[in-house]
Amino acid sequence: MVEIPAGSAHAVPAAEVEDMELYHPKSWWTKYVFSQDAKIIAVQYSVTALSIGLVALVLSWLMRLQLAFPGYFAFIDADHYYQFITMHGMIMVVYLLTALFLGGFGNYLIPLMVGARDMVFPYANMLSYWIYLLAVLILVAGFFAPGGPTGAGWTLYPPQSVLSGTPGGQNWGILLMLSSLIVFIIGFTMGGLNYVVTVLQGRARGMTLMRMPLTVWGIFTATVMALLAFPALFVACVMMLFDRLLGTSFFLPAIVEMGTQLQHGGGSPILFQHLFWFFGHPEVYIVALPAFGIVSDLISTHARKNIFGYRMMVWAIVIIAALSFVVWAHHMYVSGMNPAFGFFFATTTLIIAVPTAIKVYNWVLTLWRGDIHLTLPMLFALAFIVTFVNGGLTGLFLGNVVVDVPLSDTMFVVAHFHMVMGVAPILVVFGAIYHWYPKVTGRLLNDVLGHIHYWVTFLGAYAIFFPMHYLGLLGVPRRYYEIGETSFVPPSAHTLNIFITVMALVVGAAQMVFLLNLIWSLFRGREAGGNPWRATTLEWQTPQTPPAHGNWGKELPVVYRWAYDYSVPGAPEDFIPQTQPATDGVTREIMA
Amino acid sequence: MAVVLILALLVVGSVLFHMMSPWWWTPIASNWTYIDSTLIITFWITGVVFVGVVSFVAYCVWRFRHRPGNRAAYEPENRRLELLLASGTAIGVAAMLVPGLFVWNQFITVPNDAAPVEVVSQQWLWSFRLPGADGKLGRSKTRDITPENPLGVNKNDTTGLDDVIIEGGELHLPVGKPVHILLRSIDVLHDFYVPEFRAKMDMIPGMITYFWFTPTRTGTFDILCAELCGVGHPQMRGTVVVEEAADYQAWLEQQQTFTQLLASGVPQPAN
Numbered sequence: 001m002v003e004i005p006a007g008s009a010h011a012v013p014a015a016e017v018e019d020m021e022l023y024h025p026k027s028w029w030t031k032y033v034f035s036q037d038a039k040i041i042a043v044q045y046s047v048t049a050l051s052i053g054l055v056a057l058v059l060s061w062l063m064r065l066q067l068a069f070p071g072y073f074a075f076i077d078a079d080h081y082y083q084f085i086t087m088h089g090m091i092m093v094v095y096l097l098t099a100l101f102l103g104g105f106g107n108y109l110i111p112l113m114v115g116a117r118d119m120v121f122p123y124a125n126m127l128s129y130w131i132y133l134l135a136v137l138i139l140v141a142g143f144f145a146p147g148g149p150t151g152a153g154w155t156l157y158p159p160q161s162v163l164s165g166t167p168g169g170q171n172w173g174i175l176l177m178l179s180s181l182i183v184f185i186i187g188f189t190m191g192g193l194n195y196v197v198t199v200l201q202g203r204a205r206g207m208t209l210m211r212m213p214l215t216v217w218g219i220f221t222a223t224v225m226a227l228l229a230f231p232a233l234f235v236a237c238v239m240m241l242f243d244r245l246l247g248t249s250f251f252l253p254a255i256v257e258m259g260t261q262l263q264h265g266g267g268s269p270i271l272f273q274h275l276f277w278f279f280g281h282p283e284v285y286i287v288a289l290p291a292f293g294i295v296s297d298l299i300s301t302h303a304r305k306n307i308f309g310y311r312m313m314v315w316a317i318v319i320i321a322a323l324s325f326v327v328w329a330h331h332m333y334v335s336g337m338n339p340a341f342g343f344f345f346a347t348t349t350l351i352i353a354v355p356t357a358i359k360v361y362n363w364v365l366t367l368w369r370g371d372i373h374l375t376l377p378m379l380f381a382l383a384f385i386v387t388f389v390n391g392g393l394t395g396l397f398l399g400n401v402v403v404d405v406p407l408s409d410t411m412f413v414v415a416h417f418h419m420v421m422g423v424a425p426i427l428v429v430f431g432a433i434y435h436w437y438p439k440v441t442g443r444l445l446n447d448v449l450g451h452i453h454y455w456v457t458f459l460g461a462y463a464i465f466f467p468m469h470y471l472g473l474l475g476v477p478r479r480y481y482e483i484g485e486t487s488f489v490p491p492s493a494h495t496l497n498i499f500i501t502v503m504a505l506v507v508g509a510a511q512m513v514f515l516l517n518l519i520w521s522l523f524r525g526r527e528a529g530g531n532p533w534r535a536t537t538l539e540w541q542t543p544q545t546p547p548a549h550g551n552w553g554k555e556l557p558v559v560y561r562w563a564y565d566y567s568v569p570g571a572p573e574d575f576i577p578q579t580q581p582a583t584d585g586v587t588r589e590i591m592a
Numbered sequence: 593m594a595v596v597l598i599l600a601l602l603v604v605g606s607v608l609f610h611m612m613s614p615w616w617w618t619p620i621a622s623n624w625t626y627i628d629s630t631l632i633i634t635f636w637i638t639g640v641v642f643v644g645v646v647s648f649v650a651y652c653v654w655r656f657r658h659r660p661g662n663r664a665a666y667e668p669e670n671r672r673l674e675l676l677l678a679s680g681t682a683i684g685v686a687a688m689l690v691p692g693l694f695v696w697n698q699f700i701t702v703p704n705d706a707a708p709v710e711v712v713s714q715q716w717l718w719s720f721r722l723p724g725a726d727g728k729l730g731r732s733k734t735r736d737i738t739p740e741n742p743l744g745v746n747k748n749d750t751t752g753l754d755d756v757i758i759e760g761g762e763l764h765l766p767v768g769k770p771v772h773i774l775l776r777s778i779d780v781l782h783d784f785y786v787p788e789f790r791a792k793m794d795m796i797p798g799m800i801t802y803f804w805f806t807p808t809r810t811g812t813f814d815i816l817c818a819e820l821c822g823v824g825h826p827q828m829r830g831t832v833v834v835e836e837a838a839d840y841q842a843w844l845e846q847q848q849t850f851t852q853l854l855a856s857g858v859p860q861p862a863n
Contacts, residue, residue: 078823153820159797160780165715165822253798254734256744256778258715261735269781269796303656305664309674334783334818336775336794336801339700343693350689357681358674364645365673367652369665374595374657382595382649386602389645393638396685400692402699403631406617406624406790409783409818459598466606470615475787477818480826486814488618488787496615567664574663 012206012558020117020202022550034130036122037549038107041129043440045103048129049096052136056091057508059084068501070482078481079167082151085479087142089154090177093283094184095136097425101290102188102226103132105432106195106219108440112539113216115204115557117550119194128194131187138180147171153479155280158251158272162244165258174244178237185230185237195223204538206559210314211578213537213563214307217314218293221321222286228325229286233279236272243267273335277328284421285324289317291428292359295381297563298431299363301535302378303370304574306564309362316355316362323352333404342401349399353392360389371567371574375533376450380431383458384424390462391420394469409479412472415465423461430457430514437518438532442545443525449517453510460507464500471496534575537563541577593657599650603643610639621788621813621834622805623770626695628790634688641684699791702804706772709765712743713775713782713795716824718815719743720763724754724849734778734797744778745850756847763815763832766840770806783819786832794819807834 025031035041063084066076076084107125111118119125142149150173152161164170168177199212199220212220239250243264251272252264300307307313329337329345363385372378394416398404407413430453438444472478475488483489531540543553557579565576620628656664708729710721721743723729730745730752737744742759745752765771775784777795785792788811793803815830835843848856 078826082820082823151823157781157820160820160822163780163822165780165824167823169822255780255797256714256734256737258779259739261737265735266798268798270799303664304658306666306668308667309669311669312674334793336796336799339696342696342700346689346693346696350685353685354678354681358678360645361674361677364649364652365670367649367656369667370652370656371662371664372653372657374653379595382599382653385649386599386646389642390606393642396638396688397631397634400630400634400688402627402692402696403634405699405792406627406631406787408792409785459602462602467609467613467615470609470613473617474615475618477785477816479820481823482826484826484829486816487812488814490614492614564668567666569666 012560015205015556019556020120022118023122024549034126036118036126038111038119038122038125039440039547039549039551041125042104042107042109044129045099045107045132048133048136049100049104052091052140053096053100054511055140056088056096057511059088059091061505061508063088064501064504066481068498079148079151081481082153082479083149083167083173086151086154086156086177087139087149091139092422093154093287094181095139097287097421097429098188098226098283099132100429101287101425102195102219102223103129103191105215105290105294106191106223108436109215109539110195110198110219111202112439112542112547112551113213113537114199114202115207115538115552115559116198116202117552117556120198120202121190121194124190125194128187128191131183131190135180135184135187138176138183142168142173142176142180145172145176147173150174150177152177155273155276156240157276158240158243158269159253159255162240162252163255163257175241178241178244181237182234182241185234188226188230192223192227195219196227204557204559207538207578210311211559211562214293214296214310214313214317215290215537216293217317218289218291218296221317222289225282225289225321225324226286229279229282232275236275236279239275240272270332270335270337273332274329274337277331278325280331281328282321282324284417285320287421287425289321291384291425292317294432295384295428296359296363296366297537298377298381298428298435299366300564300566301435301533302375302381303367303372304566305366305370306566307362308365308368309358310562310564312358313362316358319355320352323348323355327352327399330399330401330404333401334408346399346401350396353396353399356392360385360392375434376445376447376454377431377435377533379451379454380427380434380458383454384427384431387419387427387458387462388424390466391416391418391424395420406475407472409477410472411476411478412469414478415468415472418468419465423465427458427461430454433518435533436539437521438528438545439539439542440546441522441525442528443521444528444532445521445525446517449513449520453514453517456510456513457507460503460510464503464507467496468500534573536565536575536577538578541579593654596650596654599646599653603646603650607639607643610635618787620790621786621807621809621811622790623808624699624790624805626691626698630688630691630695633691637684637688699803702772702802703770706770706804708772708774709763710743710774710776711763711784711795713777713784713817713821713828714779715822716817716828717760718763718784718828718830719760720758721745722756722758722844722847723751724756726751726754729774730755730850732776737778740854743776747854753849753851755850756844757850757853758847763830764840764843765807765832765834766837767807767810767834769837770804772804773802775801775803780821781819782817782821782828785816785818786813787816788813792818810834810836 151167249267
């Protein structure tokens with residue numbers, strides 16, 4: 001254990017700029033609809049993301065029904081099946097998880113946790129949401145367009161994504177998908193710049209970077225990554241639109257489609273894959289890093305113990321973010337790229353396991369000698385650790401280039417990425433909602449409904465995705481409308497498919513319990529008070545709950561300590577808020 | 593304390609499931625047993641970590657659960673422990689990566705005596721081209737594809753005239769001889785995938801991709817497409833027959849060459 005000098009808090013610097021002038025809403029419309037308050041925008045983002053997420057949930061039900069009972073539901077034909085998987089994937093990754101973590105949690109938590117009155121550019125922040133909503137509407141329009149949405153798979157690999165053998169390829173589907181992504185990225189950039197500048201420039205006095213809660217570190221780093229990664233997707237979308245509409249050949253070589261020579265030539269389909277995964281791999285961490293940050297704070301708060309190895313946790317986040325830009329081609333080991341790249345990308349990919357493992361160790365070491373309160377946020381955090389460890393470890397199979405060869409494009413991959421970037425981050429989303437709902441609404445979520453939701457979701461999701469790995473090991477390929485006759489898939493695999501589908505229906509139904517809880521508790525939940533979890537961070541120290549516009553009343557908070565002063569020896573309570581000055585001689589701090 | 597019990601059951605259940613699962617890889621039919629071995633190493637290392645971490649979590653939750661009067665310890669950092677864990681992890685990672693890269697090097701290094709076999713994919717059909725007596729495949733390109741010349745083989749390249757062309761039929765391979773699989777697509781991405789061979793590779797229009805293997809046992813195996821290629825993706829099936837050299841020769845002699853195909857002048861059925 002390092003020596004921790006007592007009473008070493010940095011002197012609080014004087015304010016360098018005047019307090020921020022906020023736009024004060026003049027009507028109901030500018031207060032609740034076209035609001036420039038980050039907290040309202042956060043709720044708008046969250047509600048929109050969860051709504052479109054419900055669509056993705058229903059789509060997953062439909063595709064699972066097809067896999068368990070092939071051909072039984074007449075309306076799920078091959079076209080529809082591929083449209084469902086495509087829309088499910090894209091919605092979950094971009095329109096739900098990215099939007100919810102950054103637009104939802106980012107907007108709510110960044111200003112409150114760093115002690116700002118609002119985001120630094122409230123107007124651009126408002127625009128960001130409305131552009132996001134427009135992107136969602138364009139996406140949804142695909143369902144109503146002639147030919148339906150694209151069925152190219154969420155990776156949208158050309159040439160098939162723009163040809164007639166794929167639903168929506170020569171129709172509205174792919175155009176709407178690409179347009180929606182372009183609009184999404186424009187909207188995200190406005191929000192993203194806001195989050196980054198607010199963290200860098202808008203912090204309260206005394207809130208040094210190394211005093212920030214890990215939630216802010218996670219969201220901040222993920223946003224920086226997104227600002228660097230999304231442009232690759234943006235240009236890829238624009239180029240594909242040109243190929244499809246203007247007859248260019250960025251991604252299209254000479255092609256004979258169904259016996260006809262097409263007028264394209266010279267393009268490279270694999271170029272799209274490089275652009276896509278240059279975005280796509282960082283995207284995994286854009287979803288994961290906010291989850292890492294949030295879960296660190298949930299564990300610390302509910303175990304009443306400082307997060308173990310805070311500095312290492314911050315550096316692990318930063319290192320993971322940097323490394324994640326040089327691992328993208330591990331999605332392309334069998335893509336036909338130069339196979340020598342395999343050596344480089346396998347090495348970088350497995351190296352990233354080290355900082356990731358450090359994070360896991362530090363979470364579980366935070367539990368060690370803690371005072372663990374098994375509240376719902378803590379339960380969800382525990383479920384996150386289990387599913388993330390499981391999904392992270394299977395990443396070591398797929399990241400190790402030669403082991404990936406038999407497993408790539410099989411159900412093993414589907415099981416892996418659902419466990420690691422679907423189930424695990426969503427469990428954190430739930431934990432976070434149970435944790436911060438009292439701040440947003442002033443009321444606690446119902447505990448009984450919460451426990452039902454927790455157990456069914458955690459164990460059900462594990463039962464869906466853990467066995468699914470073994471279907472992949474057997475060799476069952478992914479993205480198959482039906483496996484049909486083969487010599488190597490035994491009938492027992494079909495029984496497993498039925499089991500997985502039943503579990504998927506049950507887990508989906510449990511989310512209705514959660515929705516019910518969200519609505520019921522809004523009116524009938526127990527009054528929470530300002531700081532129900534006895535937490536140290538700034539958002540729990542606001543003068544009102546829910547916090548008013550401007551967050552802090554007359555005086556901005558001043559920060560005297562790091563975010564993790566739980567169970568400090570000698571302190572009367574088992575937590576010391578960040579705003580408490582170091583007068584009692586028990587302030588401790590890690591020297592940055 | 594239900595959560596402690598459940599976490600413990602989850603560990604035990606996952607291990608039992610792994611050991612008793614009837615769903616395991618197909619019996620191998622190629623030389624890539626090294627790939628299977630690397631996979632087993634990975635299963636052991638990751639399995640131990642999974643059991644260790646989740647058991648530790650379960651223990652902590654049981655041992656350090658909140659009881660009135662409890663207070664957590666205050667320990668912000670422990671350099672030595674953190675360094676120890678990081679080094680241990682690095683060693684475990686290296687134990688997987690090193691054999692993996694070693695096998696990958698073999699996987700991408702085609703032996704000189706490997707016989708070329710071309711696989712051509714289109715929506716949603718497999719075709720094949722084998723070299724004739726000269727042991728060489730003629731040049732080809734997508735622009736040369738016509739109804740009479742479905743694989744776009746260059747008519748002016750004499751090495752291609754004796755190439756054997758199999759459109760939509762079975763591929764036969766002699767057992768025990770290394771083959772260099774050359775992959776072409778004429779429309780969208782596909783992926784030549786035979787689970788028993790353990791190898792697979794995408795096929796890209798405008799490029800020739802490859803892998804190699806040696807079939808190690810006779811039998812009939814399914815070819816599947818492993819890269820989404822449109823609505824017909826799951827129906828894109830083929831068959832590869834691995835047989836003794838004599839049977840292979842007998843089969844080969846019955847196939848038509850590129851010259852014969854051109855002479856017949858009959859457009860082949862597209863599907």
